[in-house]
Amino acid sequence: MSFIQRKKTKKIYVGNVAIGGFEPISVQSMTNTDTRDINATLAQINSLYTKGCEIVRCAIVDKEACKALSVLKQKSPIPIIADVHFDYKLAICSIENDADCVRINPGNIGSFDKVKSIVEAAKSHNIPLRIGVNSGSLEKNLLAKYNHVCADALVESAYNWVGRLEDMGFTNFKISIKSSNVKDTILAYEKISSMVDYPLHIGLTEAGGDFEGIIKSACAVSVLLRQGIGDTIRISLTGSPEKEIDVAFEILNALGLRKKQSIEFISCPTCGRIEIDLIELTKQVKARLAHIKKPIKVAIMGCVVNALGEAKEADLAIAGGRHFGLIIQNGKIVKKVRESELLDSFVDQVEEYVKKEY
Numbered sequence: 259m260s261f262i263q264r265k266k267t268k269k270i271y272v273g274n275v276a277i278g279g280f281e282p283i284s285v286q287s288m289t290n291t292d293t294r295d296i297n298a299t300l301a302q303i304n305s306l307y308t309k310g311c312e313i314v315r316c317a318i319v320d321k322e323a324c325k326a327l328s329v330l331k332q333k334s335p336i337p338i339i340a341d342v343h344f345d346y347k348l349a350i351c352s353i354e355n356d357a358d359c360v361r362i363n364p365g366n367i368g369s370f371d372k373v374k375s376i377v378e379a380a381k382s383h384n385i386p387l388r389i390g391v392n393s394g395s396l397e398k399n400l401l402a403k404y405n406h407v408c409a410d411a412l413v414e415s416a417y418n419w420v421g422r423l424e425d426m427g428f429t430n431f432k433i434s435i436k437s438s439n440v441k442d443t444i445l446a447y448e449k450i451s452s453m454v455d456y457p458l459h460i461g462l463t464e465a466g467g468d469f470e471g472i473i474k475s476a477c478a479v480s481v482l483l484r485q486g487i488g489d490t491i492r493i494s495l496t497g498s499p500e501k502e503i504d505v506a507f508e509i510l511n512a513l514g515l516r517k518k519q520s521i522e523f524i525s526c527p528t529c530g531r532i533e534i535d536l537i538e539l540t541k542q543v544k545a546r547l548a549h550i551k552k553p554i555k556v557a558i559m560g561c562v563v564n565a566l567g568e569a570k571e572a573d574l575a576i577a578g579g580r581h582f583g584l585i586i587q588n589g590k591i592v593k594k595v596r597e598s599e600l601l602d603s604f605v606d607q608v609e610e611y612v613k614k615e616y
Contacts (some may be wrong), residue, residue: 262484265487270430270432270457272359272386273313273336273358275313283483283516284313285490285492286313286315287311288316288317289303289306293316293327294320300334302499307334309500311499312336313338314338315341315492318348319348324348327340327352338358339361343363346362346368349362349376353376353383354383360380361388363389363390365415374426377426377428384430386432387428388431389431390433390436391415391419392436393439407437408442409445413449416433420456432458435450438465440462440477444482451487458490459489460488461479461494462493464494465493466495468495471496475495483510483513483515522553523557523558526568533561533581534580534583539601543604543605550612557576559576561577561579570589574587576604581596583595583596585604587607587611
């Protein structure tokens, strides 16, 4: 039995990317450029694509941004989701300008009739919607009922809208229920997953900067993925969107859900046995090997104890010693090199290994 048994959900398509069923968990991000600046936005989309991003979301703030979508869609290598808040007319305009999907929060659109207009437009253009419920935009009646934002309130909001969309004969959608609170996010997704079979977009909203954002997001997303919950993810960080892609794939790779198409690095935490600058060596090895996009495992160890133990399963390993280092391939020592030559020699060994194996 595999480590994770994924829940089978309804399959939908955002552009050419399948979401749900047992399709690979897709990774997405959101541009932080002004969507109306087509050149800057397209440059960032391409940068995200290079990192492995499979779906990208763009903020739609006015009709000019809507019109930019049609140009971006023609040139983008990945599907584009229009992110719309408050104005239902912008959602419809985005659909008419070739968005692959539209993300709305029904709670802030204003009325049922306005949401219905968006649904009818999506049906006529055969594109999906993402029904997004966030802790910051719950309906007033639910806030009054529960007195505060909580998992049950988030789920009730989402489930109510699921029923309304189904009543309209519309089932081409995915759901997200996000909070900046790890516990509420986990509980909300667990509950909605037990109630519906629609694909779920998971993540933590407003997670924060690199340090706290990565830790909080990893906690929430990993707990859900371990239970088989989640069909597409975004790691929301205050910073570079490209960093979000790196973190998402690291999480999926660590759980065995997506094979990382680049080097997986292993390095020891340092201790009193180390007689080499392991921290600097690790940085330099990663930088020198960043161009390699093959799923190999590389271990960087501070002493022979770890290199011949924990790093046995690595394809290649480097182990520091006093004024020298060992280069290990497939668990066997292949070279003993002076410390001054260790970095260059190891990089050469890795590149030669990749050429031979791939």
